[in-house]
Amino acid sequence: EAGVAQSPRYKIIEKRQSVAFWCNPISGHATLYWYQQILGQGPKLLIQFQNNGVVDDSQLPKDRFSAERLKGVDSTLKIQPAKLEDSAVYLCASSPGITSTDTQYFGPGTRLTVL
Amino acid sequence: QQQVKQSPQSLIVQKGGIPIINCAYENTAFDYFPWYQQFPGKGPALLIAIRPDVSEKKEGRFTISFNKSAKQFSLHIMDSQPGDSATYFCAARERTDKLIFGTGTRLQVFP
Numbered sequence: 001e002a003g004v005a006q007s008p009r010y011k012i013i014e015k016r017q018s019v020a021f022w023c024n025p026i027s028g029h030a031t032l033y034w035y036q037q038i039l040g041q042g043p044k045l046l047i048q049f050q051n052n053g054v055v056d057d058s059q060l061p062k063d064r065f066s067a068e069r070l071k072g073v074d075s076t077l078k079i080q081p082a083k084l085e086d087s088a089v090y091l092c093a094s095s096p097g098i099t100s101t102d103t104q105y106f107g108p109g110t111r112l113t114v115l
Numbered sequence: 116q117q118q119v120k121q122s123p124q125s126l127i128v129q130k131g132g133i134p135i136i137n138c139a140y141e142n143t144a145f146d147y148f149p150w151y152q153q154f155p156g157k158g159p160a161l162l163i164a165i166r167p168d169v170s171e172k173k174e175g176r177f178t179i180s181f182n183k184s185a186k187q188f189s190l191h192i193m194d195s196q197p198g199d200s201a202t203y204f205c206a207a208r209e210r211t212d213k214l215i216f217g218t219g220t221r222l223q224v225f226p
Binding site: 004040041042043044045048055056058091093099100101103104105106107108109 | 119121147156157158159160161164204206208211212213214216217218219
C-alpha cells in the first residue's frame with residue numbers, strides 16, 4: 001500500500017512570497033490532516049478535513065494560510081504572504097476513520113525555509 | 116490546560132538499556148494517549164496508544180504506563196537497540212478530537 005505522498009520535499013522562499021504544498025493521501029482514507037512542526041516542537045494541527053469538508057481549522061492562521069481538499073482526495077496548503085516564523089516542516093496525514101483515535105499515517109513532510 | 120509536557124528533551128542509553136520517556140498533562144478531559152516515533156526526514160508513525168481506563172499496555176518491546184491520578188504517562192523501551200534511535204512524541208486527544216503533541220524526546224541508543 002502506497003503511503004502519504006507530499007511535494008515538494010523542500011522549499012526555500014523569501015518573506016512575503018507565496019508557497020503551496022501538495023498532499024496525496026492513502027487511497028480511500030476519509031480524513032486528511034495538515035500539521036505544522038516547528039524545529040524542536042511536536043506537530044501542531046492546522047486543519048482537518050473529512051472527505052472534502054473542513055472539520056477543524058481553529059488553529060489555521062486564516063489571514064495568510066488556506067487549504068482545500070479537491071474532490072475529497074488530494075489537498076493543497078497555501079501560505080500567502082509567508083513570514084519568517086512560518087519556517088517549519090508541514091506534515092500531511094491521512095486516516096481511514098473519522099476520529100483521531102484512528103491511526104494517522106503521516107507523509108514525509110515539506111521543509112519550508114523562509115528567508 | 117491544553118499542554119502535554121514531555122521529558123527529557125534528549126536521552127542517551129547503551130544497547131540493552133531501558134529508556135523511559137515521561138509525559139504529564141493537566142486536562143482531565145483528555146481520553147486517548149498515543150506515542151509516535153519519528154526518524155529523521157520521515158513523518159511520525161504511531162507506535163502504541165492507551166486509554167485512561169488501562170494502567171499499562173505492552174506491544175513487543177514498547178510499554179506504556181499510565182497513572183490517571185497523577186495525570187502522567189510514560190513510554191518504556193525494553194532491550195533498546197540502535198535502530199530505536201529516533202525522536203519520540205507523546206500526545207493526548209482533547210474533547211474536540213484534536214491531538215495535542217508533546218515537544219519530543221530525542222533518543223540515541225549506542226551499540
